[in-house]
């Protein structure tokens with residue numbers, strides 16, 4: 001599932017980043033290039049939530 005349509009970032013990429021320790025909002029925005037080069041940034045909230053879930057080792061509620 002895509003979490004970011006502007007950058008084509010998938011749920012699995014976001015989970016992997018969270019497990020690798022990329023958890024701070026500024027780290028995520030930098031890593032994935034959110035809010036840069038005209039990207040809308042609407043996905044930031046969802047990406048943060050999926051990272052938090054990945055760090056906790058839980059699964060998102062669908």
Ligand code: FES
Nearest residue numbers: 004006040041043
């Ligand atoms: S949907 Fe992620 S930057 Fe636009």
